[in-house]
Amino acid sequence: TGACYGRRDAAECHMNIRLVTPAPRGSRAGNRASANRWAAMLRRLGHRVTVSTDYAGEPADLMVALHAWRSAQAIARFAADYPSRPLLVVLTGTDAYRFIHSHRETTLASLDAADHIIGLHALVGNVLPERLRGSLHVIVQSARPLAHRRPARRSFRVCFAGHLREEKDPLRPALAVRELPSASRIRVDAYGGAHTDDWAAAARQEMAVNPRYRWHGEIAHAELRRVYARSHLLVLPSVMEGGANVISEAVMAGLPVVASDIEGSIGLLGADYPGYYPVRDAEALRDRLLRAESDPAFYAALGAACAARRHQFTPAQEHASWARLLAHVEANAT
Numbered sequence: 001t002g003a004c005y006g007r008r009d010a011a012e013c014h015m016n017i018r019l020v021t022p023a024p025r026g027s028r029a030g031n032r033a034s035a036n037r038w039a040a041m042l043r044r045l046g047h048r049v050t051v052s053t054d055y056a057g058e059p060a061d062l063m064v065a066l067h068a069w070r071s072a073q074a075i076a077r078f079a080a081d082y083p084s085r086p087l088l089v090v091l092t093g094t095d096a097y098r099f100i101h102s103h104r105e106t107t108l109a110s111l112d113a114a115d116h117i118i119g120l121h122a123l124v125g126n127v128l129p130e131r132l133r134g135s136l137h138v139i140v141q142s143a144r145p146l147a148h149r150r151p152a153r154r155s156f157r158v159c160f161a162g163h164l165r166e167e168k169d170p171l172r173p174a175l176a177v178r179e180l181p182s183a184s185r186i187r188v189d190a191y192g193g194a195h196t197d198d199w200a201a202a203a204r205q206e207m208a209v210n211p212r213y214r215w216h217g218e219i220a221h222a223e224l225r226r227v228y229a230r231s232h233l234l235v236l237p238s239v240m241e242g243g244a245n246v247i248s249e250a251v252m253a254g255l256p257v258v259a260s261d262i263e264g265s266i267g268l269l270g271a272d273y274p275g276y277y278p279v280r281d282a283e284a285l286r287d288r289l290l291r292a293e294s295d296p297a298f299y300a301a302l303g304a305a306c307a308a309r310r311h312q313f314t315p316a317q318e319h320a321s322w323a324r325l326l327a328h329v330e331a332n333a334t
Contacts (some may be wrong), residue, residue: 017046020053023268031081047326063078064088069110072110087116088115089116091118093167093238093243096124096264097241097242113246119139121137122138122267122268124136140317144252145314156292157187158233162192163194164192166174168238170199172260176282234258235258247265251307254306258285
């Protein structure tokens with residue numbers, strides 16, 4: 001290992017890469033999905049990639065670590081064992097909007113150890129100290145296109161795709177559709193596992209009192225793509241996001257988005273996107289959903305704004321971003 005450094009052509013550099021994520025094999029957590037997709041891209045670029053949840057000193061030319069705080073031990077071990085080899089740390093949503101405040105020393109130690117920091121949306125540099133911003137590279141997560149979308153005819157389907165946990169504010173869409181006008185055909189379908197029994201109980205209780213809301217639990221990604229195909233709208237009510245791949249999936253499916261006005265979503269959809277509502281505001285979300293259902297011009301504007309940003313969510317664009325980053329890594333390691 002390490003033999004590829006010094007070559008002029010980064011395309012000829014076949015590295016042994018260790019990719020660390022806190023999410024275990026088989027998990028449907030966003031971090032694991034990102035790790036698996038990136039591993040496939042890096043392999044297509046000619047590198048050997050091992051994905052693991054920890055690091056025990058195995059030889060590697062380069063480490064990519066998702067989560068500055070949760071992967072802090074792996075990051076520190078690699079930095080100590082191979083101080084001259086490149087270390088890339090991915091700034092996740094909870095890193096950027098929770099742990100950089102609540103566990104600042106550990107999170108910043110990981111970021112300071114990194115040769116390169118990867119962010120997943122255009123505004124994430126705002127949370128970094130000035131000294132670290134020059135190390136930041138933004139790689140927007142991609143999704144495969146969806147060829148045909150056939151929204152349901154008997155109802156206006158709003159889907160939520162995400163785990164039931166505090167960061168996602170997952171019951172906000174349900175609260176927003178309580179006591180809608182009888183003429184409204186809005187239904188909310190929620191997909192994702194509950195992180196605790198309390199969240200599962202809350203979702204079941206909401207279903208018992210709210211006929212417009214249904215929680216389906218965790219489903220396979222292939223089935224979720226079918227959900228996108230028959231939905232009219234995706235809602236992302238999160239309190240914090242590092243750059244949600246569900247936005248990429250919705251845009252590539254031709255599915256308009258309504259999202260809370262958090263930095264992680266604005267950094268993907270743009271400040272001028274028409275589908276935001278104030279975070280945690282169920283009444284404002286209710287207004288956006290009703291307008292999307294009843295105002296064809298507004299619904300068309302959401303779709304057009306998503307389509308205008310489609311180019312940044314393609315697999316080819318994400319692949320090219322990784323190729324550029326690794327070329328930069330190689331150039332700086334020689």
